[in-house]
Amino acid sequence: MKLSDYRQCVEINQLLVGMGISEISALPEVRFETEVTKRFERKYLDKQDVEISEKLSKSAIPVNKSEISVSSGIFLEYKGRKVSAYIRDQKSSIDFYRKQSSYKYHLCNCETLQTMKDIGREHRYLVTQRTDGFFEVHDLTVEPVRKGDVRMELCKNCLKLMDERKIYFTPFNLKQYFQKYDSYTPKTIRKIEEVREIETYSPKQNDYSREYRKACKYKCQICFVNCDMNQNLLHLHHVDANPSNNERHNLKILCVDCHSKQPLHSHMLRNPKFKNQIDLIKKIRINQNILSVCQ
Known part of the structure; x- marks a missing residue:
């Protein structure tokens, strides 16, 4: 009998990460840039x-x-x-x-x-x-x-x-x-002319969440569920639980279920909103053939 590959099991991956045995991969590097239009007078x-x-x-x-x-x-x-x-x-x-x-x-x-x-x-x-x-x-x-x-x-x-x-x-x-x-x-x-330039900017919390989710192709870094059609199910996780520490090494992109399994995050399970989202994540995993409770 062929056994399931436990390395693909959601619960085991969550457990290994929670125990510190496995590490979540580092986020891709992101440049926070925006296109601005500048107007100037030319003679x-x-x-x-x-x-x-x-x-x-x-x-x-x-x-x-x-x-x-x-x-x-x-x-x-x-x-x-x-x-x-x-x-x-x-x-x-x-x-x-x-x-x-x-x-x-x-x-x-x-x-x-x-x-x-x-x-x-x-x-x-x-x-x-x-x-x-x-x-x-x-x-x-x-x-x-x-x-x-x-x-x-x-x-x-x-x-x-x-x-x-x-x-x-x-x-x-x-x-x-x-x-x-x-x-x-x-x-x-x-003549008044316009030129478009790319400028870096100081990101806010929403900017970090948006750009890093995009860089991860809208996939959870633990269970790899694809949430491109339900991007609100992906969260920006702060490893040290300090929401003001937005250094790249302190950030991870996790689905709401994997997020709730992180240390000091059990309170999420008491929130009806997050409980409904976790149920939705589990359905999406099934549709994407991602193993849950290894069989």
Whole structure:
């Protein structure tokens, strides 16, 4: 006759543990972490504003009179930026071989520009922030129109205004001018963004119970009954009977029946609630073919 394996008997396992002959295995290590959503403000450079700056620094932009403003009384500005203004379509005195033109460029709201406005010819101007001293021009005296970069001198009326205010310097160059007088701050767009992060937290009693039951796959550490469908039948047991000692070595996950068999826990058997739960555990063991009262 084949004898039952006593090592699978619930009562014997409970007895061996109670006598200190067998030890309950250590709980799996658990990290108490939670996912949190953090909101923060991020600044992005305005794409259109960046495109304007890039175009001004490399080429020129046609403008009308309403788009050019004057700052500090004299300086020409376009959308908040210091600029130089010039006529691109020219009809005389262009020497592409020497890369020179007799036309002038402007930095100030000088007498010449005011005269051009009075006669309605200010639409001919383009603005730029090129610092190399060259300007793209079109020679309209030839067919097809010839295009190229040439040097031009600063308008004498602009020079006079700057000299009077002691802001002209020699030798004069546009790179130094823009560095000194253009204090434009690029526009930014503010957006509220969310990011999810994993953070550790200080667990409470319910957290220990929940996470360690999950780590044990909802099985009792003595009888191995599976309580995944009745998780309330699994308890968090404190070996030293001190509920505030939640060190992992002091904790075990036990079904209500095995819990009631632990030292100093016999009072559970006098509680009708626990007695009903113990009866339910015994039924679950039968369904799971876990031996009880070894036969």
